[in-house]
Amino acid sequence: MVVLYVLIALAVVGLLTGVHWYVWRRLVGDTTARGGWARRTGTMAAFVLPLMSVGAVISGRAGAPFPLQRVLAWPGYLWLALLLYLTLALLVGEAVRPLLGAWLGRRKPAEPADVRSTERPAAAADEAAAGRTADAGSAVTAVAPAPAAVRTDGPAPAASRRLFVARAVAVGATAVAAGTVGYGTYTVLRGPRVKRITVPLAKLPRRAHGFRIAVVSDIHLGPILGRAHTQRVVEAVNHTNPDLIAVVGDLVDGSVADLGPAAEPLRALRARHGSYFVTGNHEYYSGADAWLDHVRELGLRPLENERTELPGFDLAGVNDVAGESEGQGPDFGKALGGRDRSRASVLLAHQPVVIHDAVKAGVDLQLSGHTHGGQVWPGTYVAELANPTAAGLERYGDTQLYVTRGAGAWGPPVRVGAPPDVTVVELASTRT
Structure with a gap:
């Protein structure tokens, strides 16, 4: 396994080295003087x-001081995004x-043709004068031929043409x-836009029709x-007035020590339920236990492989699959076992890949994120290949899965082709 990781790391380093050399060659080597x-x-x-960029990626994992992480993050991560689109644009340029x-x-x-036409009369006059002088017995015994005119009306010299094109x-x-x-950064920093969808649930009673969940x-x-x-x-979120x-x-x-103040506004979240x-x-890369304690202090209730009954449906939540390395992975039996299956159920699960477990557990609707919708094009295609659903609403048997693109950005604060969102999911009863 270690050998595999080393080989992958070497392949990534080789790829990045080659990409940087190509970008340098096209932007610097071909366009500037030695x-x-x-x-x-x-x-x-x-x-x-x-x-x-390397410093920005590894500083957080290495526990570097938070001020140093911030210094490296902006230029380091933005360069990664810029490198991607520089490479794509230069390939089109080929x-x-x-x-x-x-x-x-x-x-x-x-212009050179005009110059040549204006010089011809003067040249003819000079030749006539020279002829008269020779006829008069001038002492000139020989006249050196005039140097050949340089043609300036043909194609541009190849070297200058290549430089101009480069x-x-x-x-x-x-x-x-x-x-x-620049536009992708603005898309992130302006904040998420509100998206609204309606999801019909056959088991949802009429009294819960129109229940709104801000995801x-x-x-x-x-x-x-x-x-x-x-x-x-x-x-x-609060502007949507969710239930x-x-x-x-x-x-x-x-860590909580570094980011606790940044999370403080979450105290202001307001919803009826x-x-x-x-x-x-x-969270498992950042100290999950400490963050679970902190979100409780901020007024959020963690669902750690557990469920609660709400008017008209059961709300359940499972830990992320990354928690398996710490013995805290998703447990569908604990979260959904023994419940009344005649009641509608809504499951909160970070990654869409657990949808097949949700189907087996009889979940009616799973709400997920994780994919960012790909975040930056053409990463949208990669997200579609790596996840059962990259964004939006799809059905898997009797279970529906909705995946939000998320409200922020990981790595480069850039989104292209996958704008951030907060989604209001309105539950609809199909009962008459």
Whole structure:
């Protein structure tokens, strides 16, 4: 197993090294002069930025001081997002490069032709004067031939044409990548948008028709997203005036000591039937027991493989599968065993992959997060391959699964093609 991890690590390092070399070659090597300040600056950035990215990724796991994590996080994680879109844009540029070069090769500027036409009369006059002088017996015994005129109306020189194409592609790719990352960062920092769906449940009694659950997942408080982000999420949730709030994991990326103040606004969550919490995989990276105690202090009730009866349905929650390494994984028997199956049931589970266990347990609706909807395109396709449902509502037998894209972001504070959301799930009774 250790050997496998080492091989994977080496493959990742090799891939990242190759990608960085390619980006450096296209942005710096092909566009700047040897020994110039621009090449020196670009080459230095090609070494410093990857190191900051590595530092941002490992500093939290290594227990580095939180201020240092924050210093590394912004440039380190943003570079990872920028690297992705720079690489994609430059690969598109490979197709544009020969087309632009061919177009420049066929182009004939008009100005040199005008200059040639204005010089011809003067040249003819000079030749006539020379002829008259020779006829008059000039002492000139030989006239050296005039140097051949340099044609300036043909294709641009190949070297300058290649440089122009390289710089045009580099500037275009940088502009597209920076614009994409900038918009993706704004999408995260403006806060989640409210999404509303209606889910019909056959077992739900009429008295519970219209019950509204605000589903929040993947807030990911950490060295980048802090107290202000929590406040935006709380305001978005409370604005929906829900009957119940379900926080389905990945609240934090760090310890209570570092992130307790950032989570403080959660005290202001308001719902008629209270706020509930289940662990995500990142809680187990951050000290799950301490965070379970802290969310209780903030007014949320953790559901640790347990359930509670609400008017019209049972609400259950299971621990995240990452807790198995600590003997705290999901236990469907404990959470759902022995209940009255004639009652509707709603399950809170961080990862969609437990849907098959939920089907066996007779769950009517599972609410999950974890996927971020892929967070950044084309990661959306990876999320779809890695999860039974990446985002939205789907049915598995008699069980329905809803997956929210989450309210925050992990790693780069960037979302492209998968905007953050808080989802209000309205339960609908199909009974007459």
